Amino acid sequence: MENKPSVLTQKYEVGRLLGQGTFAKVYFARNIKTNQSVAIKLIDKEKRQDGLLHTTCGTPAYVAPEVIKRKGYDGAKADIWSCGVVLFVLLAGYLPFHDTNLMEMYRKIDKAEFKCPTWFPTDARKLLRKILDPNPNTRISIAEIKESSWFRKGLPRQSKTETGGREAAALGRNGSGPSENSSVACEAKQESAKPPYLNAFDIISLSAGFDLTGLFEDKYRNREARFTSAQTASVVISKLEDISKHLKLKVMKKDAGLLRMEGMKEGRKGLLAIDAEIFELTPNFHLVELKKTNGDTLEYQKILNEDIRPALKDIVCLWQGEQQQQQEPQQQQQLQLEPQ
Secondary structure, three states, X not given: OOOOOOEEOOOEEEEEEEEEOXXXXXXXEEEOOOOOEEEEEEEOHHHHOOOOEOOOOOOHHHOXXXXXXXXXXXXXXXXXXXXXXXXXXHHHOOOOOXXXXXXXXXXXXXXXXXXXXXXXOHHHHHHHHHHOOOOOOOOOOHHHHHHOHHHHOOOOHHHHHHHHHHHHHHHHHHOOOOOOOHHHHHHHHHHHOOOOEXXXXXXXXHOHHHOOHHHOOHHHHOOEEEEEEOOOHHHHHHHHHHHHHHOOEEEEEOOOOEEEEEEEEEEEOEEEEEEEEEEEEEOOEEEEEEEXXXXXXXXXXXXXXXXXXXXXXXXXXXXXXXXXXXXXXXHHHHHXXXXX
């Protein structure tokens, strides 16, 4: 049996272990006087002397530097760091600290080496620098985050107007509102045509840290590509239509934010078909996914790399995987410059 008293303070008889955490263990016990069954928590006082947590836990790309160092950390301050990583992912669509080499990623986290994209608002950049502070003692607190200009700014006013328009349109359809208001119905129709909105979990799952395409064969991995754009959905769609016209591809709009580009001539494996789906991150920032749905993969890759990607360069902020490719030569150059 483990090192524990069989009888605790002459009151409880301690039995089997039910569970344990960082600082305590929970045992099944019996009250000697009343014979009542209870659960007893035994706390290891030695582990609590510094008042810090010592269990290293969490997804590597999201954990704070002090967690990685394994010298004890304040859980609340470490959580603020993780919130900063999530905020960065929500705004950028990729992780601030990422590397194929885990130790190199930990080095970046320890030094807080990250770069904000050009489309980040100035106040968001300042807030992220304060949240992703490698020193937990100077890291911004929750109370200070709530007082920051970016946090207090709130939602754009048009969000409330759009919501009101949808509610008014619904009332008109039910007959309990002014059905003659055609402008409201038109506004509601435009709303329904908007591209789908990605939530936090969708965005994080698309980030490089959770990309599982490397587990599959190249023929599956090479069928799709993603990029982000700081343009509106209508501008992105218009650009894709122009490219399709130049490449003599037939464009068919399907659902909101989804269009298909289809070849006119039969290829080696039938007609080439590419689906382009647009997802809204913010009203003026979108994620676009290009996916081959029919035809030859080699033909698709040729058109994508030689025609589509160059033609999209004026509206693309970043292609997925491009950030990592840009960082690797810089890292190699830094290693060469470091004194031996």
